[in-house]
Amino acid sequence: MTESGSAPGTLRPGGRTARTRAAVRDAVLTGLGEHGYPGLTVEYVAEHSGVHKTTLYRRWGGIEGLLADTLDLAGEDDWSPPDTGSLEGDLRALAREAADSFTDPGQAAAPTAIIAAAFQSRRAADALHAFYAERFSRCERVVHRAVERGEAPAGTDAGAVVRAVSAPLYFRLFITREPIDPALADQSATAVLAAVRAGAFASARAAGRPVMSG
Template sequence: MDETTPGTVRPGGRTARTRAAVRDATLAELARHGYQGLTVENVAERSGVHKTTLYRRWGGPDGLVVDALDLAGEDGWRPPDTGTLAGDLAELASQVYGTFTDPAQAAAPSAFVAAAFDSERAAAALRRFYADRHTRSAEVVTRAIRRGELPPDTDGEALVRAVTAPLYFRLFVTREPLDEPLTAQAVAAAVAAARAGVFTSAGGA
């Protein structure tokens, strides 16, 4: 580990501050211009970090995206705990709905999804980000199993993926608008499938 690896030096010190400033500038530029408009020059100007430093330590636009995603994954986000499986999954779906129906909130995460089409490094960072999110989210399924709401061998990550997949599908593939009934339907479908045992090792067979 050395100073050329972003974020590995003196947590809380100069490197962490620089990294956060670069991340903030990257998110702002992504929100404004999208991934195709993300340039090292603009991030340098916005962050106050010299562009030669950015090129040396982040490599280029895809490195900026990768580091912003890795930092996003270091937040303290925990899934909701409403007391019921249906309530928790509805809240998870509602968070996705809320993020992506607010243009200001949607811009950076949408740009992350776009970047993965052009950069294998960004795709790998996105894969890591969502894998970690799904691992954390699966806690709602562990609790539901403990309460006797679901078969004990239910695959929690598979279930939480099933809740949000229909929303992302509309957002980024079929380009259809989201609405609240659709969000509720996605939750109901995932719960019905889980109760039928589809996400167990026997697959509901």
């Protein structure tokens, strides 16, 4: 769509382009926090990033492209999952981190707006999907290390485990609209840990056969 034909993600070699991209991302996140997705405009991003509106349209196409690139950039950080030395510690730390990030309203505003945007924009939904796919693939390390340490059965479905830890938190925040707290994060980690130990996430069984026939 752009005259150069290059997607924003390909303009990444440090320096001025990287700084511009980061400034634009910061403006998008601030705008999402302040106005939500329906209220975010290219004008706002231009004003808060110092990047000219025509440049934003040319390089990002518009609001959907700006949101997608913000998520792409968020996915390029060096975040790595906790490494406490035990599966229990790691799952608990993962759950606490998820809960904490949505308990602080300042921190929660932008991701909440992006989750909302995904209901209105297919492109936002795709970018959100890609972001979480990448993020949870990093989280799987926690389970792989546990298998190596003998804390989890071989064949444990790592992707399902790390999603199951966060799911009850997001479910209450965005579906049932109930409050969450650190105790709930701990409960989720504890439950998933018990299920892992019982072999409930081991692949052969995940297809639907009972864990224990007792």
